[in-house]
Amino acid sequence: MAASGDVTSFDPADHLPDALLERIRGRAAGVDADNVFPDEDLSELREAGYLSILVPADRGGAGLTLEQAAILQQRLATAAPATALAVNMHLVWTGVAKVLRDRGIDDLAFVQSGAAAGEVFAFGISEAGNDLVLFGSDTVAEPRPDGGYTFTGTKIFTSLAPVWTQLGLHGLDASDPDAPQLVFAFVPRSEAVVTRDDWDTLGMRGTQSRTTELHGATAPAERVVRLVPPGPSPDPLVFGIFAVFELLLASVYTGIARRALDLAAETAGKRRSKRTGRPHAQDPDIRWRVADMGLAYDALPPQIAALARDVDELADHGARWFTLLSGVKHRATATAKRIVDDAMLVAGGSSYFASNELSRLYRDVLAGAFHPSDPESAHATAATYWLGPLEA
Numbered sequence: 122m123a124a125s126g127d128v129t130s131f132d133p134a135d136h137l138p139d140a141l142l143e144r145i146r147g148r149a150a151g152v153d154a155d156n157v158f159p160d161e162d163l164s165e166l167r168e169a170g171y172l173s174i175l176v177p178a179d180r181g182g183a184g185l186t187l188e189q190a191a192i193l194q195q196r197l198a199t200a201a202p203a204t205a206l207a208v209n210m211h212l213v214w215t216g217v218a219k220v221l222r223d224r225g226i227d228d229l230a231f232v233q234s235g236a237a238a239g240e241v242f243a244f245g246i247s248e249a250g251n252d253l254v255l256f257g258s259d260t261v262a263e264p265r266p267d268g269g270y271t272f273t274g275t276k277i278f279t280s281l282a283p284v285w286t287q288l289g290l291h292g293l294d295a296s297d298p299d300a301p302q303l304v305f306a307f308v309p310r311s312e313a314v315v316t317r318d319d320w321d322t323l324g325m326r327g328t329q330s331r332t333t334e335l336h337g338a339t340a341p342a343e344r345v346v347r348l349v350p351p352g353p354s355p356d357p358l359v360f361g362i363f364a365v366f367e368l369l370l371a372s373v374y375t376g377i378a379r380r381a382l383d384l385a386a387e388t389a390g391k392r393r394s395k396r397t398g399r400p401h402a403q404d405p406d407i408r409w410r411v412a413d414m415g416l417a418y419d420a421l422p423p424q425i426a427a428l429a430r431d432v433d434e435l436a437d438h439g440a441r442w443f444t445l446l447s448g449v450k451h452r453a454t455a456t457a458k459r460i461v462d463d464a465m466l467v468a469g470g471s472s473y474f475a476s477n478e479l480s481r482l483y484r485d486v487l488a489g490a491f492h493p494s495d496p497e498s499a500h501a502t503a504a505t506y507w508l509g510p511l512e513a
């Protein structure tokens with residue numbers, strides 16, 4: 122077992138063994154075709170301790186760093202992108218807990234001990250048409266006399282929908298119109314939460330990111346994590362969510378890119394030209410295309426590793442953090458899409474069949490652009506950093 126936090130002795134196979142990865146890979150096509158949640162993947166990952174990789178050893182986890190978790194998520198995504206993306210949401214909360222604790226704020230200790238005990242944490246942030254994302258919410262957060270909150274509203278795209286046990290969410294408490302507060306909290310699954318059966322998408326079907334209706338779902342006082350004013354906020358919780366979300370998301374799509382590249386190289390070795398009698402791997406045009414994919418891919422893992430390490434080591438990039446983080450997510454998802462596109466061309470017509478893994482990756486990789494920060498948001502953030510804010 123790798124020593125906690127020691128990248129040099131870190132072996133991804135200790136946490137995600139080859140045999141488990143191959144079982145997960147073997148189930149991915151069926152999960153996609155049947156449009157179901159990968160229950161077996163989750164239970165095997167839980168068994169392997171994967172749900173607590175980011176939980177410190179003193180709270181029952183593997184005590185890995187964000188840099189190490191990012192490597193593992195790339196590895197998992199090469200086998201089953203939807204499984205990796207679903208688990209990502211749980212890892213985001215455990216990662217946020219670590220980011221906070223590393224900075225002396227232990228508000229999410231219950232997430233760490235909960236994850237080690239087998240709880241599954243979902244990420245209930247997205248709402249229809251809410252392009253403010255973390256900085257605003259249409260969900261009503263109503264204070265209770267005991268310090269808890271009830272939440273009423275509708276969250277969309279809640280990955281892990283059939284299996285989560287705790288939903289981390291936000292809502293707006295406008296009970297004092299002069300001082301509205303965004304409330305970040307965790308609610309357990311209860312009768313006040315309705316999960317619609319409405320996930321029927323082009324790709325990432327295994328995430329089962331269904332719509333979640335909140336009908337007065339209650340977070341007890343000890344699960345109310347943070348109250349922050351609406352709008353951009355320097356709160357460490359907001360930084361933690363942003364940082365861990367963008368880096369782990371970039372990792373999932375980088376894993377897809379890696380798998381597409383491997384499949385393209387494999388196919389190029391197998392397809393043979395009647396014209397030359399040689400495998401496509403010897404065709405200068407195909408060689409150029411695969412090389413181009415490789416050149417693009419090789420930039421991604423080091424970018425993720427460097428920024429994740431900076432988060433782990435409490436580096437201070439100040440205002441630059443946001444464009445660095447949304448930038449790596451944007452580059453990873455856009456590059457992965459282009460690599461999968463090229464892989465389809467290298468593989469030829471067979472990749473167009475629904476049964477071909479590349480056609481699934483092609484559908485899955487499209488989802489990358491929709492996650493925050495979407496291309497518009499990433500560009501707006503970069504423009505603000507380099508040019509200053511947009512004038513009114």
Ligand SMILES: Cc1cc2nc3c(=O)[nH]c(=O)nc-3n(C[C@H](O)[C@H](O)[C@H](O)COP(=O)(O)OP(=O)(O)OC[C@H]3O[C@@H](n4cnc5c(N)ncnc54)[C@H](O)[C@@H]3O)c2cc1C
Nearest residue numbers: 244245246247249250251278279280325330488491492493
């Ligand atoms: C595979 C996948 C998994 C995801 N998992 C999660 C997750 O676990 N947790 C999470 O918080 N987010 C998750 N997301 C959500 C994601 O991050 C985005 O929030 C989501 O893709 C919405 O993107 P958008 O802003 O482009 O869509 P929107 O423009 O917000 O559209 C989303 C839906 O809202 C409707 N809509 C848009 N505007 C309005 C309006 N004014 N009134 C009423 N309806 C409206 C649209 O018709 C559409 O059905 C996931 C996304 C994907 C693709």
